Structures are given as C-alpha cells and as structure tokens.
Amino acid sequence: MASDQPARRATIHDVAKLAQASTAAVSRVLRDAYGVSDDMAARVKAAMKELDYRPHASARGMRGKTYTIGIVHPDLRNTFFPDIFSAVAEVILPTSRQIMMATSEWTSTEDVFAAMHDRRIEGMIVVAPHISENKLVEAARQAPLVLTHRHSYSTAYDTIVSDDDAGAELVVRHLAELGHKYIVHLGPANGRLATQLSFVTAKRARAYRNAMESLGLGKFAEVAGCPHYTFEDGYRAAHEVLTRSRRPTAIFAGTDNVAFGVIQAAYDLGIELPRQLSLVGYDNTGTGGLGPLSLTSVDQNPHEIGTLAAKMLLSRMDGRESVERASITPQLVVRRTTAEPFE
Template identity: 45%
Template sequence: MEPQARPRRVTIVDVARHAQVSTTAVSKVLRNAYGASPEMRAKVRRAIDELGYRPNAGARGLRGQTYTIGVMLPDIRNPFFPEILDGVTGSLEDTEYQVLLGPGCNGEKAEARVTEAMIDRGMDGLVLIAPVSSRAHLERVAAAVPTVVVGRHGSSPVYDTVVDDDVEGAALVVAHLAGLGHRRIAHIEHHESDPTRLAEMPNARRSDGYRQAMRAHGLAEYIDVVSTSYTQEGGYRGARELLARPLRPTAVFAGADIVAMGVLEAVAEAGLSVPGDISVAGYDNTTFAALGPISLTSVDQAGHEIGRNAARLLLDRIADRRRPSAQVRLSPTLAPRRTTAPPPE
C-alpha cells in the first residue's frame, strides 16, 4: 500500500447509477422520506451496500442536517463529565446522530471559540456542560442552533436546561454529618464574584445550600465558609485555614471531590486522621472518590441521567425549534464512604 492519491469517494450519483434510479430517489431512501416504494428502497439499499456508500455530512449540511451533535465540556480531566457524556451518547447511539466533543476549554474565550467552531461546522444541536460564558453568549449560541445547557441554574426562553439540585446535594451532606453528631461543619467554596454566575453556577448553589441546611439543623452559629477555588490546591489552602481555627471543625464539606483531595492532604500533613479526628465529604462522586485508598463520602449527581435528559431535550428541540423551553431538575443522592464518621469523644 503506497501513500498516494486515493480514489474518489463513492457519491450519491454513483449509487443512483448503480441502482438505475435518480439521485432524488436515493436521497429519499437515505432520509426515510416519503415517496419511495418498498421495492425502490430495497434496490437502493442494496446498491448502497454493494458500493459501500456513506453520505458526505458536509454536503448534507449545506441543504439539511449534518447529523452531528456537539458537546462542550469545560475540562475533560474532571471525572464527572464523562458520566454525562455517556448518558448523551448512549441515548444517541441508536439514532443517526454522531456526537463530537469540543476539546476541554476553560474560560469564556475558549468556550466562544469552541461554540463558534461547532456552529461553523453546521452541527444540528449543542450540549453545553457547565459553561462559564455570559448569559448573552449562551443565548446567541442558542439562537443559531438548538442548545441544551447542563449544570447551570437559571432558565432562558431560547435554550433548555438540565441541572442537578445543588442545594439539595449540600443539604444531604449536612444532614449526613449532623446525623453523625457533628456540629462544627465547615465548608470550602469556590470563590465567585460575577453576579450572574453567583446566581447560576452550581458552586454558588452548593454554598447557599450549605448555609440553609445548617440553619435548618439549628447549627447557624457554626456556619463557617472558606472561599478558595475548586482545585486540589484550593482544598489544601482552605483546609490549612480551617485547621488553624482555635476551635477547629470536626467535619469539612468540600464543594467538589478534587477539593476534598487537597483537604485530605492538609489533614494528613497536620498529623490528624480521617475520619478519626475529622470527617471529610466531597461532591460529584468522581471516579477516584470510589478508589479504595481514598473512599471519599461524596454526592452523586447521576450524571448518566443528566446526559440522557439533555439528549432527549435536544432531539425534541431539533424536531421543533419553537416549542417553549424546558427545565429539568434532578435530585442528587449521597454516597457515604469511609471518610465520614462520628466526631471524636
């Protein structure tokens, strides 16, 4: 096999000629469109198989659809997103649609680049997972192509949303820890200043949910929030600060699993044991939370279900662009593991 100019690809015209019908007829068969007899369909399908024909998506897109769904996720490294993705692809694998992902993009600029690239490529629908872009940008995207926004609170008439109830998730953690007997339950949040994000981003909701739940459990006076970032390092810094308190917390609710990793590190460094001296809980139930040596108590968001819903909403909207927008809210569950236990004494 030599690296040389390949033969021309089989086109719809070749199929038509081979089956002795018109290209229009082939097109109808391809799209399961009205106006082709069963015999015609059989004949065309045979020709397609014999020639190994595959339609050119770009050319299709010029007139109709590209049968491509774009998924944008902020960070492939975050082990929570693959769950959602599986839900999306799983729902789509028996359809003609193909899912393509944008490369991980952090920041508004990268998001804009990816969303624009997807629109330029004529994608039929977009799933945006936990986007940080401004509402205006999201609405601009949604105006150009059917869009479902996942993991972001707040609704818009032009796009559908699927979110997990972060307030409830935070409440689950607080209830679990309070139930074990903890009172001094601290929280490490992701610092947020932008007002839109403060209202719409999951991290802000978790923080709110923590406060609400603490009050509901009569623990208002023990509310203690450290504001860093959803990174391992943020967890480490946050934990150091908490451990330096005159009366240190007996439990730490980290806003994300990766934050909990940093907390575990800081706690070990301080010579304290988990959960003997201090309990730690995360959020997202990422793959590594379940790893034996870690075994982190976490909140499970049912990513698969989120993805399934996103796919369903997207197909609905592709079918009818002017139906009113929908919001789906799912409930998280708690995955208790070995990092939480009753407080010392």
C-alpha cells in the same frame, strides 16, 4: 507489490449495492428518517460497517445539515463530566450524528460558541458555562441548545439541573447526625461565583449555610475560599483550615475534585480520615468510589442528565418550540470518609 495510491473511499452507491437497497433508502437511514423498516436499517448499517463508510461532512453540509452536535464544558480534568457525555453518546450516535466536543477551560465560552457555529453544528449541549445570559440566549437562537448545571431559565433553551439545595442539605444533615458541629464548606467565598445563584457554586454554598442555620449550627458555618472547584484550590483551602489551632471536624467539599485536594492535604499533615476528619464530596465520581479513597459523596445521576439532555436536544432539533426543564434529585452515597467526630 503494495500500491502507493490511497484506498478508494466507499461511496453511498457501494453501500446500496452491498445492502441490496436503493441509494435513496441508504440516505433515509443516514438521516434517521421516518418510515425506514428495521430490516432495511440493519442491512444498511451492516454494509456501512463492513465498508467502513463515512458520509462526507461537506456534502451533508451542502444539503443543509452537518449531522453534528456540539458539547461545551468547562474542565477536562473533572472526571464527573465524562459520565454525562457517555450517556449523550448513547442517544446521539445511533442517529448517525457525530459529536464535536470543546472546553472553555482555556478560552471564553463565547469563542467556543463561535467556533461551534462556524462549523454549522445542529445543536449544543452546554455544561455550566460562565457566560452572560444575553450571550447564552444569542447562542440558542443560532442553534438549539440544552443547558446543564446552571440554574438559568429562558424560553430560548432547555435546562437540566441537579437540585443543589437538596444535595447540600443531605451533606450537612448527614454530618450533623453523626455529631459534627464545626463543618466547613469549601467553595467560593466571594465574587459572583459565590453570590449569583444561577451558578451551582453559589447554590451549594447558600444551601449549606441554610442547613447549618436550620440545624442550630449557624455560628459554626464557614465557607473557606475555594473559587474554582479544582484539586489545587481544594488542597490550598484545606491546608489553611486544617493548620489552624482549632480545626473543623468535618469538611463539605464542593466537588469530588476539591475533596481529592482535601485528602492530599490531610495526608501531608498526618490527619487521618475519618478518625480525625470527616469528608464529603459532591459528584460521586468513579475515582471517589475506588476502595482506597471510598469517598462519601453526592450522586447527581450523570447518566440520567446526559440521556435527558440528548433527548431534549433531538426534540428541539426536530422542531419542538415549547420549553422543557428538568430537575434531578440527588442522593447521598455514604462510604468510609465520614464517621462520628473523634474526641
């Protein structure tokens, strides 16, 4: 007859007994402490797995550490971000730390930061926050912080960015070399997302305009308002420009999500890609690379970004005080949504 009593949770003593090690040795493995042999670490981790052992978070917290890092990001629906997070996990999880993830999509970044700090996270990786610099510095003073996808720099935190100037230039040059002149960029047209150069939205829009000017296409340059880099905004903005009497021959979408909105709008309007419209996205998401879409897009190397972010955070948590900054060089991945303009 099955017992109604819950199964006893394995303890550190159980792990030590199975691994033929002392509890102190098990504790050192859990803390990823210096001086643990590979053989000892392997035996302890095998025992933990066999016993389904999980350290009590509350007990760890009482010892001054929660062994938890936080990830804060702005959009659950953007398929680019999971590629960063999986790389973070590859670095963080082997250190016996857990990852707490939260989005600022439906609440303020300040509230998310407060929730993270209330749970005594040991550090944060923050993706493209819409928050003031003062608040960002304040958060970094409470726990080590690594910032990605925002061109903000401070001695309080580390920063990883993609070279958005180079990325936008790659797009415009590719389309111009195919023979396109009337190239429209879908991104924020006004407000701080369009003007504050710490935001990637403003960086890409400015770089687009500069590239158009340098190629002698300045009179054709136009940023069609797409303020939030979403599928819905991409669809709306694309529908507007594609129903004009004189429509563009090419569109540079601020992200792949925006590009997906363009693809849907073009389909609804009976416009064939790339014969009647060339399209370039930004992020090179797995979805965009699928055969039926085959979207030309800018690759920011999210795996490298996530790996660097995790390593930077761990070294900050280990006591590094000097500032680290990294810039990732993007690459253009040419697929089937770009071609010479149809005459």
